[in-house]
Amino acid sequence: MSMDFSSKLLEQAVNEFAKLPGIGGKTALRLVLHLLRQDAQDVEHFGNTILKLKKEIKHCNICHNLSDTEVCHICSNPRRDPSTVCIVENVRDVMSIENTQQYHGVYHVLGGIISPMEGIGPSDLTINTLLDKITSPSSEIKEIILALPTTMEGDTTNFYIFRKLSDINIKITTIARGIAIGDDLEYADELTLGRSIINRTEFETTLKN
Amino acid sequence: MSMDFSSKLLEQAVNEFAKLPGIGGKTALRLVLHLLRQDAQDVEHFGNTILKLKKEIKHCNICHNLSDTEVCHICSNPRRDPSTVCIVENVRDVMSIENTQQYHGVYHVLGGIISPMEGIGPSDLTINTLLDKITSPSSEIKEIILALPTTMEGDTTNFYIFRKLSDINIKITTIARGIAIGDDLEYADELTLGRSIINRTEFETTLKN
DSSP, X not given: OOOOOSOHHHHHHHHHHHTSTTOOHHHHHHHHHHHHHSOHHHHHHHHHHHHHHHHHOEEXXXXXXXXXXXXXXXXXXXXXXXXXXXXESSHHHHXXXXXXXXXXXXXXXXXXXXXXXXXXXXGGTTHHHHXXXXXXXXXXXXXXXXXXXXXXXXXXXXXXHHHHTTTSOOEEEEOOOOOOTTOOGGGXXXXXXXXXXXXXXXXXXXXXX | OOOOOSOHHHHHHHHHHHTSTTOOHHXXXXXXXXXXXXXXXXXXXXXXXXXXXXXXXXXXXXXXXXXXXXXXXXXXXXXXXXXXXXEEXXXXXXXXXXXXXXXXXXXXXXXXXXXXXXXXXXXXXXXXHHHHHHHSTTOOOOEEEEOOOSSHHHHHHHHHHHHHXXXXXXXXXXXXXXXXXXXXXXXXOHHHHHHHHHTOOOHHHHHHO
């Protein structure tokens, strides 16, 4: 849709919003007109929050998670187990796992996965700093949990890390794949159902949860 | 979804985006993470555009359309006909009509329509300034076109304006309602089809378009 704006300021704001993923021209206009109906101080707060976010946010020096401090609150928490490191693709995956409240180790955020199609190689990710952490003489790391997506890219990245660690005495695990709790077997895909039978767990273990 | 943020800055930015209409928590997070991947100067431009928009944008003194100047570029355009005023609910309706390139008069933006349910009365809208414009001794206005929605609220507003102008010698019209060009008659609602027969136009007129 071409739009005939009565104001350059309006047009610029709509164009800025329309650059965001999943926001088209019409939605952008709706959002901007909404902002114009809000109190001046609320809109100022919105704009300033964006400016502050980009200027002040950091990546944790240890795990690369987004953080307000040089070392994030997970890595610096003495109650977290630094011997277990969960490897995830991005910040959102950390949030998802944290939400379960079932994980007490630490993380390593790769910042993506290896994708030859998109031109993303190991050097574009934080794989080297992961290897440095593990091979450092002061390393306490005993287990890494691979929690990458079950896609070709995820498998490639898993295998790359696995191969790089083949000489090192460290436990490498992956998160369990299986039928989601509450799901009917008849609607599950064959691959997942097959995996859930191969990786079956003792009935007692299940009862404890 | 409750979210466990690793950063207060991130959380604040997500909360700000989630205040926008139609943007939930997950979408807000996606938008903020997108911004974090952009160049610092692009994000700064985004934030500053929002701040500038709210501080500098104006409403046209004459028609109340959004404008960068005291009088908008439509009202100040000598090629527009000031004797015809199209009454619309909001700024978006001005843009829709301007896009057709078929209208050469001016506008009057009400800023809403009368809605007792939402507590919006005539005094919340720019109806008084419309009446002042029309009744002013220097007024050139000969026709007003009502282009409000065909809802109960739209009809109420139309009738309110119509009644207020009953003593004044001015032509009052409404935009044509009918079957959309290209639409099949069999799928049209009865009310619209009925109206399109009552308001039928001369075949010659149709040919000219």
